[in-house]
Amino acid sequence: MxxxxxxxxxxxxxxxxxxxxxxxxxxxxxxxxxxxxxxxxxxxxxxxxxxxxxxxxxxxxxxxxxxxxxxxxxxxxxxxxxxxxxxxxxxxxxxxxxxxxxxxxxxxxxxxxxxxxxxxxxxxxxxxxxxxxxxxxxxxxxxxxxxxxxxxxxxxxxxxxxxxxxxxxxxxxxxxxxxxxxxxxxxxxxxxxxxxxxxxxxxxxxxxxxxxxxxxxxxxxxxxxxxxxxxxxxxxxxxxxxxxxxxxxxxxxxxxxxxxxxxxxxxxxxxxxxxxxxxxxxxxxxxxxxxxxxxxxxxxxxxxxxxxxxxxxxxxxxxxxxxxxxxxxxxxxxxADAPVLREAWARALSTVGAATPPPLGSPVILVAHRTPLRENVSEAAADAETLARELGTLYDVTLVPFESPDELNWPALKAAGLPLILATTARHRHPALKGAQPDLHLALYNPYAVLDVDAPAVVTYGFRPEARAAVLAWLRGELLPSGRLPFRA
Incomplete structure (x- = not known):
């Protein structure tokens, strides 16, 4: 031919x-x-x-x-x-x-x-x-x-x-x-x-x-x-x-x-x-x-x-x-492969700095993106309400949702005197969060967000339910993170 x-x-x-x-x-x-x-x-x-x-x-x-x-x-x-x-x-x-x-x-x-x-x-x-x-x-x-x-x-x-x-x-x-x-x-x-x-x-x-x-x-x-x-x-x-x-x-x-x-x-x-x-x-x-x-x-x-x-x-x-x-x-x-995939997410969990879970049952403030959008080839991440609902099984959560980090008043949030948890869920890094002052950063999508937020962090490398389950297990004291950041921080 x-x-x-x-x-x-x-x-x-x-x-x-x-x-x-x-x-x-x-x-x-x-x-x-x-x-x-x-x-x-x-x-x-x-x-x-x-x-x-x-x-x-x-x-x-x-x-x-x-x-x-x-x-x-x-x-x-x-x-x-x-x-x-x-x-x-x-x-x-x-x-x-x-x-x-x-x-x-x-x-x-x-x-x-x-x-x-x-x-x-x-x-x-x-x-x-x-x-x-x-x-x-x-x-x-x-x-x-x-x-x-x-x-x-x-x-x-x-x-x-x-x-x-x-x-x-x-x-x-x-x-x-x-x-x-x-x-x-x-x-x-x-x-x-x-x-x-x-x-x-x-x-x-x-x-x-x-x-x-x-x-x-x-x-x-x-x-x-x-x-x-x-x-x-x-x-x-x-x-x-x-x-x-x-x-x-x-x-x-x-x-x-x-x-x-x-x-x-x-x-x-x-x-x-x-x-x-x-x-x-x-x-x-x-x-x-x-x-x-x-x-x-x-x-x-x-x-x-x-x-x-x-x-x-x-x-x-x-x-x-x-x-x-x-x-x-x-x-x-x-x-049938669910157990090995859950294990993989759990073994990836990494910490940066002296990340410590707040005491179970305590009141906390959760700062999270209200509605993450799909980005090019990537699917949309977990929204603020979902994260609040899941953390709410462990804590008394006050949710502070945002569309843009510029909306956030960190000094006022800190003045409340409660443990402050920031969840980042976007693919891109968050330069607008360089002034953030959380007590704990949950990096639930782009791990490079830890470079922008000067706080102890837990890094999942993804936002899927299995990744969030690993975070909850860590917060409950059931999982010791063994992952290591595979990049220079």
Whole structure:
């Protein structure tokens, strides 16, 4: 088969509108020969519905179907009906690779139980920038050895359960101050610095990684003009030629502003394939998907894409689907993994300073964000009322909710003379809380918030119910925190 004969959908991954496969979407997938779909929260209701959707997708897309999802653990978990796995940084804090392997095997079993065969995890970014607005607790930590140790375990956990993993975000998103969902970041490091830092986990673990996702980031030391996703020097020159990687290269979403605001969507898709990507993530409105498919179809028919490279891409994608078939295993019971996931959250719990629980039954003031919102790929954190209700099982709680930290009058709160508990639940750090004066800080989401609040802290690396249960166990005196911050504080 020549590129001109290939349907462009073979090289495209799309998203679909809702929780069922409507006939118009099924016809769209058939018409373009699309074999790869990425699922999001809009596609998820319950296990039965999700299993039915995956079955219908496979019937339309064929035996080489790739059904993917971001199922990292922590805040990056779409289904809310399975036990929640901890974030990567929680596992980095527990620092037990056997536990990381067990947690990732549980994540994979959850997906396999419904027929999802590709997980966009683990994250191999080394989060060396505390102000990083998009990675944070999604990374295992701020040093290469820890990321390699736990990244290897995560890949093994997925492989044992026959769900394809995908390491990301190559060559590294851990030292950015911009979110590529919103802007085009650049990492101004020399090649030597990249070799000793960002590259290390990818170079070490690519032999175990069936797929790698690209970063929409410019690395001037590698290519001064193009972000990695569109750079032949990065994808073909570095990844294929120098490192001899022969797994699948998939782009991050081309709907992110790093690409969408700087390149035409169709043009960018063709550039990514020319650069060495096997699969372009063409997410968004149907008309945008159609425009991307049209551009790739034109490039295939016009000889703009190399025939041998295209054939290799098809081979890699089909091999990935054969290695991890999109078949639901209904005998799996994800609820059976709840104990190991609870244990992982508990073992991650870390303290900063002389964190001491207030006496049980005493009156306390809780200061918490009224209504945390969903942020890009992350789900929304626990709201103030939920936290107050849970702490209310142990204390006489007076809740002081806020929408913005600027609303808070810390001297007045301190003047009440009661133990003052601050809960932070946002992804971003809280520079506006630098003047905060709590007696105890519950860092329930971004662990880097401890850098902004000068107070003893308990760090969970996530806001899920299992994380909050670990905090309650500590407050009751039933849990001695054993985790250690996996970054320099």
């Amino acid at each position: 020549t590129p001109a004969d290939l349907l462009p959908g073979t090289l495209m991954m799309v998203d679909i509108p809702g929780p069922t496969l409507d006939e118009a979407t099924a016809a769209f997938l058939r018409r373009w020969g699309i074999r790869s779909v990425c699922l999001f929260g809009k596609n998820v209701q319950n296990a039965g519905q999700l299993r039915g959707l995956c079955r219908d997708l496979r019937l339309v897309m064929g035996e080489n179907a790739l059904i993917a999802i971001d199922h990292e653990g922590g805040a990056i978990t779409r289904p809310d009906f399975w036990p929640f796995a901890p974030s990567a940084m929680a596992l980095g804090a527990a620092d037990d690779p056997a536990l990381t392997e067990a947690v990732n095997a549980a994540l994979a079993r959850q997906l396999r139980s419904v027929g999802i065969n590709w997980n966009f995890a683990p994250v191999l970014d080394i989060n060396v920038n505390p102000a990083n607005p998009v990675i944070g607790e999604r990374a295992y930590g701020d040093d290469a050895a820890r990321v390699i140790r736990h990244g290897r375990a995560a890949l093994l956990g997925h492989a044992c359960e026959e769900v394809a993993a995908c390491v990301k975000h190559f060559p590294g998103h851990g030292d950015t101050h911009l979110d590529s969902h919103l802007a085009l970041p650049a990492v101004q490091k020399s090649r030597a610095e990249l070799e000793g830092g960002e590259f290390a986990p990818f170079r070490e673990l690519l032999g175990q990684a069936p797929a790698v996702m690209t970063a929409h980031i410019v690395y001037p030391a590698l290519d001064p003009r193009h972000p990695a996703t569109l750079s032949r020097a990065v994808l073909h020159g570095l990844l294929r030629d120098q490192w001899n990687y022969d797994g699948v290269i998939v782009t991050d979403s081309m709907g992110m502003q790093a690409i969408d605001a700087n390149y035409g969507r169709g043009e960018a898709a063709v550039l990514a394939l020319q650069a060495g990507a096997d699969l372009v993530m063409a997410l968004g409105r149907r008309e945008v998907q159609e425009a991307t498919l049209d551009a790739v179809d034109w490039a295939l028919k016009g000889g703009q894409l190399d025939a041998l490279a295209t054939a290799h891409s098809v081979r890699r994608l089909e091999a990935l689907a054969r290695r991890a078939p999109a078949l639901a295993d209904e005998a799996l019971d994800p609820a």
